[in-house]
Amino acid sequence: MLGVMYALVAVGFTLFFGVLDVIHFSHGDIFMLGAFTGLTVLAGLKAAGVGGALLALPLTFAASILVTGAIGVLAERVCVKPLAGTSPLMTLLATLSLGLVIREAVLIFYPRGADPKPFPQLLPQGGVELGGVAIRYENLAILGIGLAAMVAVDLVIRRTRMGAAIRAVAQEPEAAQMMGVNLDRTVDATFFLGSGLAAVAGILSGLYYSEIHFIMGITGGVIGFSAAAIGGLGNVYGAIIGGLLFGVLQTTAAALIPRGSEFRDVVAFAVVMVFLVFKPSGILGEKSVERV
Amino acid sequence: MSRDLAGVWLAEAAVFALVVAGILAERPWALGATGGALVAAGALVRFVPRLRAALAGAFARRRAAALAGGAVLALALPLALRSSPYWTFVATLALLYVTTGQGLNFQIGTAGVINLAGAAFAGLGGYAVGLLTVAGGWPAWLAVLVGPWAAVLVGTILFVPILKTRGHYLALVTIAFVFIFNILVNNLEFTGGPQGIKNIPTLSLGGYAFTTRPALAGVELPAHANFYYAALVMAGLTTWVLRRLHDSWLGLVLNTLRDDEIAARCCGVSVTRGKLLAFSIGNFFIGLGGAFYAVVVGFVSPPDFDFGYSLVMLSVIIIGGVDSIPGVVLGACLLVPLPERFRFLHEYRLLLYGIVIVVMLLYRPRGLWPARIRRYR
Amino acid sequence: MSAAPNLLDVTGLTVRFGGLVALDGVDVVVAEGETVGVIGPNGSGKTTLFNALTGLLAPAAGDVVFLGRRLTGLEAHAIARLGIARTFQASRLCLDLSAFDNILIGMHARRRTGLLDSVVRRGRLVGEMRAAIERASHLLALFNRDLPRRGFERVGQLPQIDRRRVEICRALAAGPRLLLLDEPSAGMNPEETAELMRDLRIVRDEMPGLSVVIIEHDMFVIEGVSQRVVAFNYGRKIAEGSFAEVARHAEVRAAYLGTETAHA
Numbered sequence: 014m015l016g017v018m019y020a021l022v023a024v025g026f027t028l029f030f031g032v033l034d035v036i037h038f039s040h041g042d043i044f045m046l047g048a049f050t051g052l053t054v055l056a057g058l059k060a061a062g063v064g065g066a067l068l069a070l071p072l073t074f075a076a077s078i079l080v081t082g083a084i085g086v087l088a089e090r091v092c093v094k095p096l097a098g099t100s101p102l103m104t105l106l107a108t109l110s111l112g113l114v115i116r117e118a119v120l121i122f123y124p125r126g127a128d129p130k131p132f133p134q135l136l137p138q139g140g141v142e143l144g145g146v147a148i149r150y151e152n153l154a155i156l157g158i159g160l161a162a163m164v165a166v167d168l169v170i171r172r173t174r175m176g177a178a179i180r181a182v183a184q185e186p187e188a189a190q191m192m193g194v195n196l197d198r199t200v201d202a203t204f205f206l207g208s209g210l211a212a213v214a215g216i217l218s219g220l221y222y223s224e225i226h227f228i229m230g231i232t233g234g235v236i237g238f239s240a241a242a243i244g245g246l247g248n249v250y251g252a253i254i255g256g257l258l259f260g261v262l263q264t265t266a267a268a269l270i271p272r273g274s275e276f277r278d279v280v281a282f283a284v285v286m287v288f289l290v291f292k293p294s295g296i297l298g299e300k301s302v303e304r305v
Numbered sequence: 306m307s308r309d310l311a312g313v314w315l316a317e318a319a320v321f322a323l324v325v326a327g328i329l330a331e332r333p334w335a336l337g338a339t340g341g342a343l344v345a346a347g348a349l350v351r352f353v354p355r356l357r358a359a360l361a362g363a364f365a366r367r368r369a370a371a372l373a374g375g376a377v378l379a380l381a382l383p384l385a386l387r388s389s390p391y392w393t394f395v396a397t398l399a400l401l402y403v404t405t406g407q408g409l410n411f412q413i414g415t416a417g418v419i420n421l422a423g424a425a426f427a428g429l430g431g432y433a434v435g436l437l438t439v440a441g442g443w444p445a446w447l448a449v450l451v452g453p454w455a456a457v458l459v460g461t462i463l464f465v466p467i468l469k470t471r472g473h474y475l476a477l478v479t480i481a482f483v484f485i486f487n488i489l490v491n492n493l494e495f496t497g498g499p500q501g502i503k504n505i506p507t508l509s510l511g512g513y514a515f516t517t518r519p520a521l522a523g524v525e526l527p528a529h530a531n532f533y534y535a536a537l538v539m540a541g542l543t544t545w546v547l548r549r550l551h552d553s554w555l556g557l558v559l560n561t562l563r564d565d566e567i568a569a570r571c572c573g574v575s576v577t578r579g580k581l582l583a584f585s586i587g588n589f590f591i592g593l594g595g596a597f598y599a600v601v602v603g604f605v606s607p608p609d610f611d612f613g614y615s616l617v618m619l620s621v622i623i624i625g626g627v628d629s630i631p632g633v634v635l636g637a638c639l640l641v642p643l644p645e646r647f648r649f650l651h652e653y654r655l656l657l658y659g660i661v662i663v664v665m666l667l668y669r670p671r672g673l674w675p676a677r678i679r680r681y682r
Numbered sequence: 683m684s685a686a687p688n689l690l691d692v693t694g695l696t697v698r699f700g701g702l703v704a705l706d707g708v709d710v711v712v713a714e715g716e717t718v719g720v721i722g723p724n725g726s727g728k729t730t731l732f733n734a735l736t737g738l739l740a741p742a743a744g745d746v747v748f749l750g751r752r753l754t755g756l757e758a759h760a761i762a763r764l765g766i767a768r769t770f771q772a773s774r775l776c777l778d779l780s781a782f783d784n785i786l787i788g789m790h791a792r793r794r795t796g797l798l799d800s801v802v803r804r805g806r807l808v809g810e811m812r813a814a815i816e817r818a819s820h821l822l823a824l825f826n827r828d829l830p831r832r833g834f835e836r837v838g839q840l841p842q843i844d845r846r847r848v849e850i851c852r853a854l855a856a857g858p859r860l861l862l863l864d865e866p867s868a869g870m871n872p873e874e875t876a877e878l879m880r881d882l883r884i885v886r887d888e889m890p891g892l893s894v895v896i897i898e899h900d901m902f903v904i905e906g907v908s909q910r911v912v913a914f915n916y917g918r919k920i921a922e923g924s925f926a927e928v929a930r931h932a933e934v935r936a937a938y939l940g941t942e943t944a945h946a
Contacts, residue, residue: 036473092663099670102417105476106623107666109421113616113659121656231612235480242474279488282481289474290467546801553800553807554793561776561787568774570758571736571767572856573791678780678834681811 016260017159018221021214022237023244023252023259024166025207031183031247032203033097035104039088039112040211041234047081047212048132048225049119055133070135074158077216078209085208086201088115094200112230119227129226132219155217162213163253166206170249175202183247232278236263239285259284309363310370316360317374319346325385328392328646336646379537383521383530390527392645397529397601399641400536401594404543406621406633408590411547413619414628414676415556416583417563419472422479423618425486426588427595428610429456432490434599435502440495445508449596456592457585468580483612491607501606508535508600515600532601539597543590548630550586552679559583560628591618613655620658623665626672635674687750689714689893690735690860695744697727697734697917704730706917707744712860717886717894719908719925721901723937727917728897729771732862736768737761749859763791767853768862771897773845777838781829781848784837785818786811788855821851824888825881843874847881854885861885863896867903875900882907901929913937 022044029037054076058069092111096104120126140149170176178199181189190196218233219225240259244251259281266280320343327339350357364371386392405427412418420426433452437443443451467478490496497503508515508531515531550556561569562579570576599605621640625632644654665672690712697705705727712718720728733739735746737758746753753761767788775784799806819830825847832840837848846866853861866882867875879902885892886907898904904911904925911928913921921931928934 036476038476092667095667101472102413102419102627103666103670105419105473106619107663109616109619110659110662110666114656114663117653117656117659121653231480231484235477235484238477239481242477279485282485285481286463286467286478286485289478549801549804550797553797553811554790554795555797555800557779557783557787558790560779560783564776564778565774567738567758568770568776569787570738571762572787572852573759573762574787575757575759678836679783680834681808681815 015221015263016257017156017163018214018217018233018256019236019240019259020253020256021159021162021210021217022233023240023256024163024249025211026238026241027244027246027249027252028179028183028203028207029093030241031249032179032200033093035093035097035101036108036238037089037093037207038105038108038234038238039092039115040108040207041232041237042112042115042230043081043085043088043208044211044215044218044233044237045119045225045227045230046084046115046215047077047208048215048219048229049123049130049227050080050212051077051216051219052130052132052225055135059133074213074216077212081212081215082205082209085204085211088208089200089204093204094197112234116227116230123227126227129224131224132222134223135220151220155221158213159217162210166210166249169206175199179203179206232281235285236281239288243288309367312360312363313367313371314374317371317378321378321381321385325382328386328642329389376541380521380534383526383533384524387524387526387530390529393527393529393533394601395642395645397533397536399637400533400540401598401601402618402621402637402641403540403634404536404597405591405594405618406625406637407540407543407547407630408587408592408594409618410587410622410628410630410633411550411559411590412583412587414622414626415551415563416559416580416587417472418468418580418584418587419476420479420584420587421476421612421615421619422483422486423591424610424612424614425479425483426456426460426591427598427614427618428486428490428605429459430592430595431599431605431610432496432502433592434596435497435505435605436495438505438600439502445506445600446510449508449593449600452596452599453589453592456588456595460584460588461581464584465577465581468577468584480612483615487607487611490610497606499607501604501609503604505599505603505605507603508532536597536601539593543593544630544634547586547590551628551630552681555582557679616655617658620662623662624673626675629672629674629676632672632674632676636672639673688712689716689749691745691747692731692735693745693747695731695734695746696742697730697739698742704917705734705741708914708917708919710912710919712893712895714859714893715891716910717896717908719904719911720895720897720914721899721904721911721928721934722914722920726914726937728914729864730917731914732768732864732895732897735761735862736766762856765857765859766862767856767858767860769846769849769853769864769866771864771868773849775837775845775849775852778836780834781822781837781840781844782815782818782833784848785821785851785855786814788852789814789817791856818851818855821854822847824884825851842869843877846870846878850881850885854889859891859893861892861894863894865897865899867898867900875903879903879906901925 022040025040026037029035029040051073054073055069058072088111092107093104096107138151140147170179178189178194179202181192181194182196182199186196214233215225218229236259237256240255241252242255243258244253244255262284263277263281266284267277270280323339323343327336327343330336330339350360382396383393386396405423409420409423412420430452433455434445434448437448437451438445463482464478467475491499516528517531518528519526519530558569558574558579561572562574562576566576595610617640621636622633624640625634625636640658644650650657688711690710692708692710695705695708696703708727708731720731722728730739734741735753737753737756737760741754744754748764748766751764753764793810795807795810815833819833822829822833826844829844829847837845840848850863850866867878870878886894896904896907908925911923911925912919913928913931913934915933915937920933920937921928
């Protein structure tokens, strides 16, 4: 479950790295923004009288994906692309600061932003027992939506022209341009896609934890990035595997360690640290090798 | 010759007077006037080439005198601010940010070692002091000297393996670390949990307790001035040491490592050794700032050392200019007092820091006081 | 051929990138004071050879012996300190640092002062730096008498030919026994290339014991400076000898011009 959400965020990180060779440090906060946008849309829909899950949920997803995707593109245009050619340090600092801006903006401008916000329970409650294991419908729904999103991404990347363009730019930007690929539009599309996925992940996170908090982007970003790194930056399937792996690791560790659920975040970060210390270039290998 | 001298000292005195006036101004119009005057002066120097060249030349020719003048003014600051102990404290805080900033700058700016856990290393220094004094009964001054080594030790142990990898992984690990640190000190008993460690004894040197009100030139100053002067010495020493390290073989090696690791390796530079050295030296000074903070404020608690402060430290460096020693001083002197003075901005502080960093990186990536060519003086 | 042991002895060097064999059992020998030219089409393994020699790449098989010491397995910085210096195909200078700084880094392995001197006994450091800058000026002046005056300027502001010179000076500053030059004339027009050749001859005159291996595409340069030429193709050495011999070699001509003209 957790893994699915991490995987969606991780895919974004890995796509951005593939296409622009940048680590987009504010992607985690985009994930948070997606959750908050979803909450706002839901509140709006409720006020407008549309309360039923069947209608509200898809509308929320759609609206959040569009808005968050657009903001992602805006972030890229303002902050990421202009600095993409300069040193990696600059992009890192710039995107980190952009994340700070997004975070603080939500804190300041969202009513009572500092408090965690309850997220409506729109998914079917209750569950079923299968062979001694309790399975909740809610988790199944989350899993299902997440998987659907991943399948959608896979289809886009493998079957559409834009997907092919993204892959081409990720491998050889210059060759791709010579073949007629519009670099700017492709980068925009990549950021829209990645940010949209993050929005889905954000809403799923809200549904899963029944609440969202303006700092969820930091954790989400760190874990999402680590998951992408584990899978090998630039490798979309690696990112998905990394995200799922991470989710499993975190849940298992939290179950095993006493007071594990309190220290849930510490466990996650510790896993990140341990993993990066010993295998930084990931399971499936990183995208590029520097030419000498 | 004496025109240079006059120019340098007049410029320094004018800035000093305007800044102090701005700090102490009671009425909005007074604040506006001094602020306006400062901005106008800055614009004049920036955009009128002859004035700029004349001033730059004067300062270059009279470096020693300029430094002396600055030192005198720095010493006189508590005198000028004596009516406000709070502002003496803010000045002390700015000096602490200079100390941690120089350390962080040595890591990020000089060596390109991306440390986003500045707050955690400062926290290690602060908590070490807290534990040594409260639980261990150590005198405060000794704890402050020993505390930073906790930061160095932890940094070395945890990061030796990761330093060999590419920059963005280190950045990530440091982010993870600062959160782990924060959650741990918040939840562990021996660090006092969410309350932190209280009642850290104040500094006392050779019988002179820092709570006594000192006198300068016959005028009594608030007790905080003691800390200000101690911090001034600390920040001054830090800047002096790091400037000398920067303008030496080590600084050159670290710059080369930062700019082109492969070329550095082929010139005989050991990457691991260089990065570890920069990381450790930087962590010492970051820890020192945190350690001193503990005795100034008298307590340490988890919210004092969270990720947000890492970003504040970062903004100090970026505004001044990465790898720029004077830039760090400028950055701290701008970023620390301004949100205090303009209280209505306080809530928006972090938001503004973030925006400022992004804008600076886009339009003035070298900072307000860019690093200069090395001259090995 | 001199009876003295070779400076550099490469035997059976093989480098693989995944499935790709970049160097395939290469044998190369460099004697003291010799200038060897290396030619071959793009991708034939020339730069890979340099990278393997300098420790940037780990060979899959083979041995490299330099001054009687095995280099295989050593780290790049250790190899550099043994006396091998190089330049890079895409010039690797720190553009924001001064020209002097870029040369000084070449000398840092031989410094006598330490951290303590940098902070406390500053006079010693300043003295050592002054001497180092003197040496850097001397090296720069060999190529261009006006260059030392610009020594404290950012190297990125210098014209390309002068930047190449700075890079060569950086390599020379370390006092190496073996200098590896990777396509120094890349991107230069004929005038600049002639100046480069002059520069290389100056290097040879100034340091007669220095061995040089130079990768080049410009045959004019190769012919002008090398005493011996080695030709590569597909990671293998295909010819060796004087420039004239190698230029006549059928396989070399095939590699460059295609098989139809090889036997013309």
